[in-house]
Amino acid sequence: MEDANPLRHGRRMIRSPEACAMVIFGGSGDLTRRKLIPALYNLSQRRTIPGGFTILSISRSPLGDEQYRDRLRATLEEGGAPLDPPTWEAFARGIFYLAADYRDSGTYLKIKRTLAELDSQRGTDGNRIFYLAASPGDYDSIIENLGSSGLAREGAEGTPWVRIIIEKPFGRDLESALALNRAVGREFQERQVYRIDHYLGKETVQNLLVFRFANGIFEPIWNRQYIDSVQITAAENIGVGTRGAYYEEAGALRDMIQNHIMQLMTLVAMEPPPDFAPDSVRDEKVKVLRSVRPTTSDEVPSVSVRGQYGRGIIAGHPVVGYREEKGVSPQSNIETYAAIRFTIDNWRWAGVPFYVRTGKNLAKQVTEIAILFRRTPHLIFRQSPAGGLASNVLALRIQPDEGITLKFVAKLPGQAMTIQPVNMDFRYGSTFGAHLASAYERLLIDCMLGEPTLFDRADSVEAAWTLVEPFLNVWSQRRAEPIPTYASGSWGPAEADEILEREGRSWRLL
Amino acid sequence: MDSPNTIANLGTPLGADLGSIERQLAAFWRSASAQPDEPAVIKACSSNLIVITPGRQQAEALPPVLADVAEWHPCRSLVAFQEAPAAGSDSPPMQGWILVQCRSQLGGGPQVCSEVITIGARREAVDDLANTLVSLLVPDLPVFLYWRSPRAADWPLVETLSRFTDLLLIDSDASPSRPEDRARVLGLFTKAPKPVGIRDLSWSRLTAWRDLIAQFFDSRAALSQLKELVELEISFRRAPVESWPGYVFLLAGWLTSRLGWQRASAERKTDESVLHMLGDGGEVVVRLTRAPERTKHGGLKMVRFLTRNGSSFSVTRADENSCLSSVVVVPSMKPVVHTVPCPSMREADLLIGELSLQGEDTGFKAALAAAMVLEKDIKY
Numbered sequence: 001m002e003d004a005n006p007l008r009h010g011r012r013m014i015r016s017p018e019a020c021a022m023v024i025f026g027g028s029g030d031l032t033r034r035k036l037i038p039a040l041y042n043l044s045q046r047r048t049i050p051g052g053f054t055i056l057s058i059s060r061s062p063l064g065d066e067q068y069r070d071r072l073r074a075t076l077e078e079g080g081a082p083l084d085p086p087t088w089e090a091f092a093r094g095i096f097y098l099a100a101d102y103r104d105s106g107t108y109l110k111i112k113r114t115l116a117e118l119d120s121q122r123g124t125d126g127n128r129i130f131y132l133a134a135s136p137g138d139y140d141s142i143i144e145n146l147g148s149s150g151l152a153r154e155g156a157e158g159t160p161w162v163r164i165i166i167e168k169p170f171g172r173d174l175e176s177a178l179a180l181n182r183a184v185g186r187e188f189q190e191r192q193v194y195r196i197d198h199y200l201g202k203e204t205v206q207n208l209l210v211f212r213f214a215n216g217i218f219e220p221i222w223n224r225q226y227i228d229s230v231q232i233t234a235a236e237n238i239g240v241g242t243r244g245a246y247y248e249e250a251g252a253l254r255d256m257i258q259n260h261i262m263q264l265m266t267l268v269a270m271e272p273p274p275d276f277a278p279d280s281v282r283d284e285k286v287k288v289l290r291s292v293r294p295t296t297s298d299e300v301p302s303v304s305v306r307g308q309y310g311r312g313i314i315a316g317h318p319v320v321g322y323r324e325e326k327g328v329s330p331q332s333n334i335e336t337y338a339a340i341r342f343t344i345d346n347w348r349w350a351g352v353p354f355y356v357r358t359g360k361n362l363a364k365q366v367t368e369i370a371i372l373f374r375r376t377p378h379l380i381f382r383q384s385p386a387g388g389l390a391s392n393v394l395a396l397r398i399q400p401d402e403g404i405t406l407k408f409v410a411k412l413p414g415q416a417m418t419i420q421p422v423n424m425d426f427r428y429g430s431t432f433g434a435h436l437a438s439a440y441e442r443l444l445i446d447c448m449l450g451e452p453t454l455f456d457r458a459d460s461v462e463a464a465w466t467l468v469e470p471f472l473n474v475w476s477q478r479r480a481e482p483i484p485t486y487a488s489g490s491w492g493p494a495e496a497d498e499i500l501e502r503e504g505r506s507w508r509l510l
Numbered sequence: 511m512d513s514p515n516t517i518a519n520l521g522t523p524l525g526a527d528l529g530s531i532e533r534q535l536a537a538f539w540r541s542a543s544a545q546p547d548e549p550a551v552i553k554a555c556s557s558n559l560i561v562i563t564p565g566r567q568q569a570e571a572l573p574p575v576l577a578d579v580a581e582w583h584p585c586r587s588l589v590a591f592q593e594a595p596a597a598g599s600d601s602p603p604m605q606g607w608i609l610v611q612c613r614s615q616l617g618g619g620p621q622v623c624s625e626v627i628t629i630g631a632r633r634e635a636v637d638d639l640a641n642t643l644v645s646l647l648v649p650d651l652p653v654f655l656y657w658r659s660p661r662a663a664d665w666p667l668v669e670t671l672s673r674f675t676d677l678l679l680i681d682s683d684a685s686p687s688r689p690e691d692r693a694r695v696l697g698l699f700t701k702a703p704k705p706v707g708i709r710d711l712s713w714s715r716l717t718a719w720r721d722l723i724a725q726f727f728d729s730r731a732a733l734s735q736l737k738e739l740v741e742l743e744i745s746f747r748r749a750p751v752e753s754w755p756g757y758v759f760l761l762a763g764w765l766t767s768r769l770g771w772q773r774a775s776a777e778r779k780t781d782e783s784v785l786h787m788l789g790d791g792g793e794v795v796v797r798l799t800r801a802p803e804r805t806k807h808g809g810l811k812m813v814r815f816l817t818r819n820g821s822s823f824s825v826t827r828a829d830e831n832s833c834l835s836s837v838v839v840v841p842s843m844k845p846v847v848h849t850v851p852c853p854s855m856r857e858a859d860l861l862i863g864e865l866s867l868q869g870e871d872t873g874f875k876a877a878l879a880a881a882m883v884l885e886k887d888i889k890y
Contacts, residue, residue: 005733006768007724010873016721018729044850047718050725051836051848086833090849121844125729159730401619 017448019052020161021115021124025102025142026133027057027068031167033075035198036133039440041076044091048445052123055095056114058102068097094122102134103141108149115151126160129447133167140183147187154192165194165447168259169250170456173472174465181458194447195456199260201439204402204428206454208267208369209281211396211404218394219272221373223348228391230354231370231508232264234398235362237314239488240336244327252306252338253468253475256358262289262464263456264398265354268369269344278453282460289463293343300474303342305484305496306335309361312488319361319488333483336360339496340471355500357507361488366510367398381417390421393508403427531606531627531646538610542623550620551612554584557865558653560643560671562664563591569628577611578858580624583865586648589628590639592663603635604642640670652676654865659684660691672698672706679864681711681857682756696878709864711857712757713874718853719810719825720764722836725848726815726823732838736769737791738817745799745812754888756881758798761813763881764873766796776887783888791818798888827852 008016022040024032043049057068069092076083098114100107119126130146132139146152146164154162166184171177184193199205212218221227234256240247247255266285273280295303310321323330337359344354373392393407404426412418446454484493491507500506542551559579563569569591576587593601607628612621627646631639647653655675657668660682672678678698682691698706727733742765746758762785766773771787771794785796801811814824821840827833838846853859 005724005727006736006770007720007727007765009768010871016725016728044848047721047725047850050728051838051846052729084833084851086835086849087851090835090847093847120842122846123729123732123838123840123843125731127729 016048016050017445018127019050019054019122019124020127020129020448021054021056021118021122022129022131023056023058023111023115024131024133025058025138026131026135027097028059028061028063028071029133031133032057033072034079035438035440036131036444037072038076038079039438039444041088041091042438043441043445045087048441049448051090051094053094054118054122054124056111056118057095057097058100058107058111059097060099060101062099063097065095065097069095102138102145105145105148108145108151112149112151126155128160128162130162130164131167132165136169136172139166139180143183143187152187152192161192161450162188163192163194163447163450164188165196167196169254170195170259170461171465172249172254174462174469177461177465181462185458190458191452193455193458194443194452195458195461196443196447197259197263197456198439198443199263199398200454200456201441201443202398203442204396204398205264205267206442208264208396209276212267213272222371224350224352226373227352228372228374229352229505230265230268231372232261232268232354232356232368233370233508233510234261234264234358234367235364235491235510236358236360237362237365237489239309239319239322239361240325240328242326244325246327247336248328248332248334251334251475252336252358252360253471257338257340257356258464258468259456261356261358262467264369265342265356266460268371269349269354271348276453278451281453282457286457286460286463288344289460289467291344291346291349292467293345294467295470297470297474300470303499304338304340304471305493305499306475307337307359307484307486307493307496308332308334309336309359309488310485312361312490314361314363314489321485321488322361333479333481335475335483337362337486337492337496338471339492339499341499342467353503353505355505355507357492357496359486359492363489363491364510365400368510369396369398370394370508371396372505372508381419395508401427531608534608535610535625538608542610549614551623552620554580554622554624555586555648555651557583557585557651558588558647559583559585559656559865560588560590560653560675561656561658562667562671563589563658564661564664565591565594566630568658569630572628573609573611573626575858575861576626577613577624578856579861579865580611581613581622582862584622584624585651585654586624586646587626588643588646589626590643590667591628591630592636592639593630593632595633601632604629604631604638606630636667640667643671644674647674654679656861657681660695662691665694669698675706677707677709677865679709679711679861683712683715693882696875696882707870708874709867709871710760710874710878711860711864713760713871713877714860714864715855716757716761716764716810717863718834718850719761719813722825722834722848722850723765723813723823725836726838735817735821735823737789738819738821739769739789739791739794739815740818741795741797741814741816743797743799743812743814743816744810745797745801745814746810747801747803754798754885756885757810759881759885759888760877761810762796762798762884763879764877766884767876767880768873771796773883773887778888785884785887 024036026032040055044053072095073083073088073092096114096118098110100110115128118124132142134142152162154160171180212222266288269288270284271287273284308322312319322328322336323332339355339357342354342356371394375391390407390409395405397403406424407421409419410422412420443454484495486493497507539553561572563572569589572589609626610623611626612623614621629639629642653675654677655671656679657664658681660680680695695708698708727736744758744762746755766787769789771789774786774788777784781800783798787794787796810827812824812826814822816822823838825834825836833849833851835847835849
């Protein structure tokens with residue numbers, strides 16, 4: 001009874017954190033209004049976070065508490081059903097706003113004072129989460145000021161606790177990532193740091209671990225003996241929209257491959273951890289990244305392709321090319337498509353290529369991991385040569401239509417021994433209902449509970465940047481050269497097919 | 511949730527030839543996949559759900575509930591009931607009906623369908639009902655048994671089926687509860703050779719209350735208040751029939767067992783029972799209070815803790831349709847209010863919630879045991 005709440009006992013009473021104050025830098029930004037606040041409101045509605053939970057939003061816009069609450073309410077109502085007035089009002093009473101400059105050290109004294117008042121008013125007991133949802137250019141200043149003002153300091157034995165959530169991008173290359181990690185490390189201990197990649201909050205991504213390590217039948221064949229290659233696709237059928245200016249600085253490699261796709265690759269390729277403890281899982285993930293063969297500058301052209309979308313038609317509607325998008329230079333050579341072949345040098349994966357691709361304005365919105373198995377060594381059915389048979393494929397769909405499909409071949413009914421591929425399908429929507437919680441809900445509650453398994457560690461971020469660095473460098477040196485273009489609504493530049501065709505393979509048609 | 515489409519209601523009783531159930535279903539699935547102009551269908555099944563209902567009328571009302579459950583937990587549902595003695599004696603001793611219910615998926619795609627098989631047995635065939643039900647289970651999938659309105663006559667069937675069951679669900683609010691019934695339920699937890707996991711929808715209805723109550727003491731500062739508690743009041747509304755509902759004892763049993771309070775004495779009044787208990791911090795008075803108003807379904811009205819330093823922690827529900835509000839009042843602090851919507855109390859939603867929880871609910875087992883002691887103290 002001394003250490004734990006005795007009423008938190010039993011299977012349905014386990015996941016509820018202590019009251020805390022979440023300080024959001026970037027409080028008037030899109031991420032806060034469209035993702036964080038809806039996620040926190042849903043958690044409050046479902047009784048997952050306690051009554052004393054408090055939000056202190058910081059931003060430069062001059063707003064009062066009530067004005068800010070009204071704006072949030074309007075955004076929530078735009079996004080869904082009308083709010084239930086009593087539940088919104090109780091939730092909104094815990095939201096406060098401070099108009100301030102992140103770079104001014106005086107801001108942090110105001111934050112400190114406000115938090116002390118909120119502690120006594122709302123019982124948050126000094127527990128804090130600082131959420132960096134501001135522009136990445138402000139991260140250094142915020143982190144340094146949190147340190148110098150004493151706000152980053154925890155109490156004795158971690159009570160009260162202080163945590164920091166850092167929204168991606170974690171740097172824009174290896175050097176800046178190292179600098180950011182150093183800056184964070186000066187003010188916070190690594191256990192206080194939660195680097196958020198919302199892909200890891202998706203149910204289907206977490207299900208990858210369950211699928212691999214809770215089913216006895218897959219792990220024995222999850223290796224080079226049985227697997228021919230792996231394809232990871234994260235395709236979007238929309239362009240950069242209003243994010244043109246951001247994208248000009250990022251590109252597909254930084255925006256998707258360095259983080260989301262690397263995460264998926266580590267989950268597919270990692271060894272079974274001894275348990276589901278945070279560092280057991282994260283240790284195995286980082287081992288995968290360290291096992292990926294580094295690409296030399298000379299190799300970059302032969303194992304990668306970049307591209308940029310031109311005009312085209314998507315879902316029957318004409319769309320503009322990237323260079324015509326708002327905030328984009330008409331001469332831009334930023335890639336909106338990237339495909340790379342990675343090789344993992346370890347006993348499990350030696351010789352198994354991992355092909356990854358991502359792009360905007362592609363034919364379809366789909367994220368999937370496909371495990372392509374080796375063909376049978378010898379086919380006894382003479383009419384169907386083994387080489388002509390499709391190989392078995394296990395496709396793990398992350399979004400949309402989340403699920404798992406296993407492709408195998410079966411005999412067509414009839415006298416002839418005709419063989420045809422068939423799919424065995426599992427769909428989340430059909431099996432568990434269609435309502436999956438948002439990734440942010442899961443990750444926010446994990447941070448409040450102090451569970452970092454689904455967050456990135458410094459070493460893993462650095463390892464991922466190390467792997468993409470050669471591509472960044474070579475592509476940056478070639479900015480003056482024309483970038484291959486692809487028609488919007490297609491599956492990307494033709495050059496991307498050649499990477500696989502050279503090895504007798506082809507991209508899956510999704 | 512959308513209404514399900516019934517795409518096959520094979521309403522004609524199948525008579526004594528219950529073996530034809532599987533054949534008829536197989537024929538249906540073959541024909542459904544061969545209809546080029548009809549929407550495609552998928553049969554989904556990840557568990558078996560046996561439902562024991564008191565009679566034909568209740569069985570006939572079940573398919574919409576089962577369709578909603580199957581949307582989250584695709585299953586083959588087997589509904590069993592005992593025909594009333596007055597049922598025609600010329601009817602066969604056991605009859606079956608089959609139904610296939612389908613639902614469209616969000617964003618299109620094939621309809622997802624599940625099977626409902628209803629079996630009615632006359633008194634002389636009741637002993638064979640368990641074997642029939644077992645023969646209709648889909649192999650290798652978990653078996654859930656839902657005893658919808660516990661009553662003495664169904665005990666032999668429940669005890670037989672519990673040997674094949676992974677989880678027994680009951681709804682102790684659905685029938686008048688007697689201490690001996692609770693004791694028998696408790697006995698199933700340790701039944702040899704195979705103990706049965708048990709869940710009670712009455713306990714599920716308390717989850718939102720228990721969540722909010724537990725949240726009061728999640729912080730370390732508030733945790734120390736547990737030793738300062740001097741009073742607990744649980745107030746409930748009268749329902750038309752039941753005067754001392756079981757859920758009040760379950761909630762009180764949960765709190766007293768988890769907080770380690772020991773009973774010292776009890777006083778029983780007309781609308782209030784008072785238990786004097788001993789906790790870590792000294793004496794605690796537990797009041798179970800019947801509110802004067804009488805409502806259709808009864809239900810909890812308020813749970814409130816008072817401490818010796820003047821703090822209070824309460825969860826209230828203003829009326830049957832309102833949200834739940836928790837309020838923390840600590841001297842020198844503004845009251846902290848947390849208001850949440852009342853979770854759905856629909857039977858289907860409660861079942862979906864219970865089937866989503868894995869493993870034994872040890873909290874319920876301890877609460878039930880403590881509730882029985884409190885009930886005995888107060889009622890008898």
